[in-house]
Amino acid sequence: MAEVKNLTSAHVLTRVSGSLAGKIAYWLFTALVAWEMALGAYWDLFQIPYVRDVFTHLHLPFYFLIIMGIWKLPCAVVLLIPGFLRIKEWAYAGAFFTYAGAAVLHLSAGDGPGGWAAPAIYALFTVASWTLRPPSRRLAVAIGFEEQHTKPKKSKMIGYWVATSVLALAVISGGVSEWTDYTYTIKGMLSLGYPIYFTRLLGTWKIAGAIVLLAPRLPLVKEWAYFGIFLDMSGAFMTHIICHSASYHLIWTGIFSVITVVSWALRPDTRKINDK
Secondary structure: OHHHHOOOHHHHHHHHHHOHHHHHHHHHHHHHHHHHHHHHHHHHHHOOHHHHHHHHHHOOOOHHHHHHHHHHHHHHHHHHOOOOHHHHHHHHHHHHHHHHHHHHHHHHOOOOHHHHHHHHHHHHHHHHHHHHOOHHHOOOOEOOOOOOOOOOOHHHHHHHHHHHHHHHHHHHHHHHHHHOOOHHHHHHHHHOOOOHHHHHHHHHHHHHHHHHHHOOOOHHHHHHHHHHHHHHHHHHHHHHHHOOOOHHHHHHHHHHHHHHHHHHHHOOHHHOEOOO
């Protein structure tokens, strides 16, 4: 009884994922998500009538299908192949953002279960695959507070906090402007072909992501936050290229895409997880 009481949730998940049933469930959910991602990449890149009808219903621009399709195929490949543990975390994050976001958009458009149920189910499949992934396919535990670590150079820490503070400020201000219907932001989104309700989803994720970046610890959640912010910034960069926006839009979204990478690369040991 004492042994059972001392089991942590991590131990329980390790035992479940290591069992035959856990392995079968893991590969079942992973195969379903990977297959849907690969098929979705084909549908999006070739803009088949079904996805065009869905995007017309949701009032989303067709060029957004190209951006999504470009990301989906690598996601499917990374989920299936061995290794690339950190990139797997990013793939899981991207898949969850895609499915959860699709469910929210259908709900925002007033759709019933026929619209939002399928993406919601695939979001759950993504979480199930991530939860059941075996030890060989997950990043190591956080290092830093639990283990000895090298104290970073002062210059590196200054660079990290400058980049992170600038990034968090930009992301939070963007999220707030989207939630408060700031005129300039709304006009900009409408000019790019996106519906106003789309800004609520972006605004929520931006504010949540910035909070995670600034909070201590939470290294695994930070991986998801960094990748989500990079998707947002790089996606905005590609959007402005496709829409032939003014050059300053490309400059700023490009700069913040780079700052995201710089903040991630300079993060100290207490804010990262080991991929060795």
